[in-house]
Amino acid sequence: MTNLLERLTAWWHAYNVYVALVLVAVGLYLLLPRRRSWGRAAGAVTSVIGMGLLAARSPAFAGFFQQGVFWSLAAVTISAAAATVTFRNPVYCAIWFALALLGTAALFFYQGAQFLGVATVVVYAGAILVTFLFVLMLANPKGQAYYDRISWEAWLAAPAAAVLLGVMTVALARGLPAIDPAVPAGSPDFPVPAVSVARAMSQPRVEEILATDHMAHLGGQLFSRYLLAIEIAGTLLLVALVGAVAIVVHEQRSRATVDAAHPTAGHALTPAALAAGRTQHDSQFAGAGANIHE
Amino acid sequence: MNEISLLQNYLFVGAVLFALGMAGFICRRNMIVMFLCAEMMLQGVSLSLVAWGRFYNDWGGQIMTIFILTVAACEAALALALVMMLFRSSGKLDILVWQYDREENQAPIVDRELPEEPVSDRTHWPELVPAGIEPDQTKLEVRYRRRI
Structure with a gap:
């Protein structure tokens, strides 16, 4: 077993530059425009990984070899994040954000934070799925909405981001x-x-x-030193749940009053409003029945 | 990679994520994309926290990141409920619809010219051709179908 591992390591040290070159070539091939348009994202990822491996071998980056994996992951994360911010179609934004999250989770793994890596994927997978459903549900069926094609004060936002990045990096x-x-x-x-x-x-x-017993340590810390914070976090979750319900119920109640005033204006959603609307509705339709079948 | 350069690299990546998320939050107008950008800022902070935790050999960084996950879940619930409500009352995901909420002495932002939608981005949806005979519907059904 160790013998095999040693041989694999030796092989990798001898040939990783060829692996990197093959990766770059495959990625470039996938990236180039062809008749089929699939696989361009995979091509970008592959070429970025290959470039990272190559960069890891370059003498200009002394001591860079172990950082090759890190820089590949970082490149994937950052480019996916940039794509999230810049793509016009919100569906693509959601997909790129999912890739950025996967990159972040991999960076967590690289730091040895196993639980966080898994938890990020699991928690955000659900969140992204819901967001995705929202996008599909609310998206403009007739092409892109105009507000996806223009930015709001982009000439201020981009320098602001650059200045923030500069300040943090210089610090x-x-x-x-x-x-x-x-x-x-x-x-x-x-x-x-x-x-x-x-x-x-x-x-x-x-x-x-x-x-190695990562979870035991993490759980032990979480439920001893941070016990109060856990309780507060639970309360926060409850408050957020109640708040979300309150937002939706408030909206439905305001809609219900609108519906009671104008029964045909919208959807009456609560049973009470349905009943109230229906009596008015029927009395209205007694006179206005002719309009219904148009 | 020694510990200090590991920390430095992670802080750099975290800073980039935070700055990108901030730029997106400021300038994108789709409310769902704004929500994604806010989540991205949280990701940047999480990376920095985990890196500091590793550097100090302390569990606090990872545990704070767990709390960030909790807060992000709360934020997702509230933000999506709000987006849903705002969308229902205006029919748009545009945040600029709600600009009457700005401060008093601020001039309103008016969109002057809208860029044309690029032809390559245009989606052609298939159209269904009506086929067969129209089924019989009772009067009552027709009356209430319109409200559903």
Whole structure:
């Protein structure tokens, strides 16, 4: 077993550049316009993975090899997120958002957060399905709606996003290299809570957060140290449930009053409104019956 | 990849997701897409939290992400109920329909010219041809069918 694994590893070290090239070629072939239009997204993913593997081998990215997987996942996630924001058709937006979620879940796995990876997929799969149903239900049947074709103040939103990204990235570049165990904690160069950071950097990693009994640790923490937060989260779920019901019921009640005033204007949904509407309705139809069959 | 560059990369990806989601939330006008963008911002924050948790070897990051999942579920329920209600009363998913809710001294946003729908994006739906004879319907059925 170990022998096989070693041989596989050796094979991979010897030939991964060819694998990467084949992936790039296949991806490019799938991307190029052909008679059939399927498989373009798969082609993009494949070529991105291949490019990531290639980039991992390049000497310009020293120490980059282990990051190849990460950068491939990151590229998939980020490009899917960009597609979510930019596509015109909301159905495509939902599908691309699902891909971005899968990328995020894979990034969670890469960090060793197994439960979160699975939970993201499971929870958001349901959410995406519901959103998808909403899109299909509410979509404009006659082509795209006009509001999908124009953006609202895009010339302000794009620079705002760029500035936000720049601020966060510069903060990263300035702040994180300063986290250096050599710098003594509390020095004016590094007034941040340096003690714990320095400890995290200097100690050999206690393999607790990557432990094999991940779920046991996570559940233990969740139901001991964060017990109060769990209760609050449960209350929040209940409040949100009641709120959602209240929104819908309020709307139906307002519609019901409209229906009672004009019985033919819309759909009477509650039984009371149905009954109230029907009596009026019948008395109206006694006189206006001729119009009904037009 | 050592721990600090792992943290840095994850924070970068999280920042990109957050910024993209923010841009989309600001400039997209379809309410459902706005909802997706808000979820994307939450994803960016989750990635950063998990990365910090790994860096400090602390479970707090992952547990806060679980709470983010909870809040996202609540948000989805409320947002979709609201979208449903707003759609029913205006017939559109356009958020600009509700711009009378803006602040008092703000000028309204008026769409001047709408771009043409590109021909490549146009969908041609099949049309069903009516076939056969029309079935007999009672008067009562016809009267109430119109309301259903």
